[in-house]
Amino acid sequence: MNRLFKILYSPKYISEPFNQDVEMQTRRERITELLESTAFPMTAEEICERLDIKSRSIVYEDIDHVSKSVKRREKELLIRPASCGKCQFAFKPRKTSKAPSKCPKCRSQWILAPAFLIRQRK
Ligand SMILES: [Zn+2]
Secondary structure (H helix, E strand, C coil): CCHHHHHHCCHHHCCHHHHHHHHHHHHHHHHHHHHHHCCCCEEHHHHHHHHCCCCHHHHHHHHHHHHHHHHCCCEEEEEECCEECCCCCECCCCCCCCCCCCCCCCCCCCEECCEEEEEECC
16 A cells, blocks of 8 residues: 555545544444344443443434344344333334333323344344
C-alpha cells in the first residue's frame, strides 16, 4: 500500500457520514448477535447497557432495521409485547418496536417495555 493511500484512508481523513454509516452498521450487527445469543428476551434498556449505546431510541430504530435484515437470513425477530404494569393490559405488537407511553385501558404510564429475541424461522 503506498503512502498517500494510507494517509487518505486513515480514520482521520474519512468523512463524517461514512464513519457514521460504518458505526451504525456495526452497531446493528452487534445488536443482532446479542439477540441471537441471548437466552431471554432483552429490552432496549438492557441492550443499551450491554452494548454501551447512549439512548433507547437508537436501539428501537436499529431493531426495526434488524427485524427486516434477519428475515433475509431465515431468522425472525420475536417480540414480547409491552404491557401495563398496573392493569397488565398487553399491547399488540406495533409497527415500530418502540415502547408505548401510556396504557389505553387505565391510562397508567407504568409500561413494561417490550423485549426482543432473534431465532431461526420455523
Ligand atoms: Zn393499564
